[in-house]
Amino acid sequence: MSHKLLKGKEIAEPILNEVAERVTKLKRRGWTPHLASLEVGVNPAAALYIRNQKRICERVGVEFENRKFDRDITQQELLAAIQAMNVDPRVTGIILQRPVPRQLDLNELQTAIHPSKDVEGMSPTNIGKVVYGEFALGPCTSLASVEMLRSTGIELRGLDVVIVGHSEIVGKPIALYLVEELATITICHHGTRNLPQFTRRADALFVAVGKPGLITGDMVKPGAIVIDIGINQIDVDDGNGGTKKKTVGDVDFESVHEVADKITPVPGGVGPVTLSMLVKNTVTALERQMTLYEKAMRV
Numbered sequence: 352m353s354h355k356l357l358k359g360k361e362i363a364e365p366i367l368n369e370v371a372e373r374v375t376k377l378k379r380r381g382w383t384p385h386l387a388s389l390e391v392g393v394n395p396a397a398a399l400y401i402r403n404q405k406r407i408c409e410r411v412g413v414e415f416e417n418r419k420f421d422r423d424i425t426q427q428e429l430l431a432a433i434q435a436m437n438v439d440p441r442v443t444g445i446i447l448q449r450p451v452p453r454q455l456d457l458n459e460l461q462t463a464i465h466p467s468k469d470v471e472g473m474s475p476t477n478i479g480k481v482v483y484g485e486f487a488l489g490p491c492t493s494l495a496s497v498e499m500l501r502s503t504g505i506e507l508r509g510l511d512v513v514i515v516g517h518s519e520i521v522g523k524p525i526a527l528y529l530v531e532e533l534a535t536i537t538i539c540h541h542g543t544r545n546l547p548q549f550t551r552r553a554d555a556l557f558v559a560v561g562k563p564g565l566i567t568g569d570m571v572k573p574g575a576i577v578i579d580i581g582i583n584q585i586d587v588d589d590g591n592g593g594t595k596k597k598t599v600g601d602v603d604f605e606s607v608h609e610v611a612d613k614i615t616p617v618p619g620g621v622g623p624v625t626l627s628m629l630v631k632n633t634v635t636a637l638e639r640q641m642t643l644y645e646k647a648m649r650v
């Protein structure tokens with residue numbers, strides 16, 4: 352069974368090594384990548400992500416600074432904090448932790464992050480560039496999902512790819528990356544009338560919905576590659592008459608791994624590769640800032 356698993360840590364390892372080398376080169380030239388995180392209020396899920404981001408930054412030599420804001424902060428106050436980071440030369444990358452409290456407009460905040468410091472690849476500018484085939488600062492999860500497919504060595508040209516879920520930061524950019532490789536793409540969503548009819552024809556199936564058990568073994572073509580991006584918490588029996596929380600994807604692992612050639616586990620699949628893409632984007636952002644600065648100094 353383990354030969355079928357696309358393990359996130361193994362796929363992330365060479366990416367992290369390459370990032371660490373690039374950080375060393377930048378530091379030799381006097382530039383230090385500094386990722387500033389904005390955390391609003393207290394949220395256990397966000398706290399876990401922040402710990403993981405800090406750990407991965409330390410691993411590659413990126414400075415990580417988490418700035419905490421009161422949960423009652425206003426939109427204007429948070430926008431001002433983002434503007435201050437945009438113009439602070441010490442801050443080379445910015446990440447806004449989600450979820451944010453209800454009074455805040457997440458989209459406006461995300462858009463306020465300067466595209467050159469938007470290391471999550473979520474600003475309209477960076478997402479827009481993906482349409483033109485420029486992926487260097489693209490959305491991390493979609494980059495990671497495509498990297499997992501690439502790691503199998505499969506020929507992408509002509510591949511029948513089905514993506515379930517069409518969000519701006521996951522499903523749509525995956526489609527744009529792979530169409531650039533001349534794969535044939537089908538995107539499914541709420542409006543799709545007969546989901547299994549589409550999923551069953553996929554050579555590579557990406558699922559990013561947020562519904563545990565959405566994809567079962569009978570919906571998957573034998574020999575397919577299945578990339579499960581969903582993250583869900585479900586209650587399971589704790590063996591003592593009670594329940595405990597378990598993290599699962601959108602794919603019913605038990606039935607699908609029997610049919611698929613390769614499958615990503617949840618947890619331990621797309622998540623670690625997404626983190627490696629975050630630090631890769633952080634380094635790319637600084638390299639671009641450095642190039643612009645050096646060009647300006649020559650003029």
Ligand code: NAP
Nearest residue numbers: 492516517518521540541559560561580581582621622625
């Ligand atoms: P999202 O913005 O809520 O998008 C979910 C998508 O699923 C929408 O396009 C929605 O379509 C579609 N959908 C809903 N019900 C469906 C159904 N029954 N059949 C087919 N499509 C359906 O979520 P997201 O941000 O893309 O995240 C998706 C999942 O990935 C979540 O579980 C999230 O936690 C996880 N995630 C994981 C990572 C990672 O690093 N591993 C990162 C980001 C997100 P409509 O809009 O038409 O309803």
